[in-house]
Amino acid sequence: MKFFLIGDKETVLGFSLAGVEGQVAESETEILKILREMRRRSNIGIIMITERLAVRVQPFLKSMLLQKGGPLILEIPDRQGSLRQKKMAEALVLAALGMKI
Secondary structure: OEEEEEEOHHHHHHHHHOOOEEEEOOOHHHHHHHHHHHHHOOOEEEEEEEHHHHHHHHHHHHHHHHOOOOOEEEEEOEOOEOHHHHHHHHHHHHHHHOOOO
């Protein structure tokens, strides 16, 4: 079972130094093409994708997760940090002040 990463240039480069195969994607079309290709490769057990790219293809990722025997999808932060922290901060401000940021 192998790992595969889909991300920005810096994240893919960093993981490649640790021996993880990956591919850079910038457009939604590129992301979907890579995901379809990885789904066909039986030796890929875990696909890591940066959160910023995953947001752009969320419905497709959910459909992949529902397929029996498919790879595990793991969303990871990129070099700019996690999107989840921003969402948590926005929720706290909304709760405290009743305003969106």
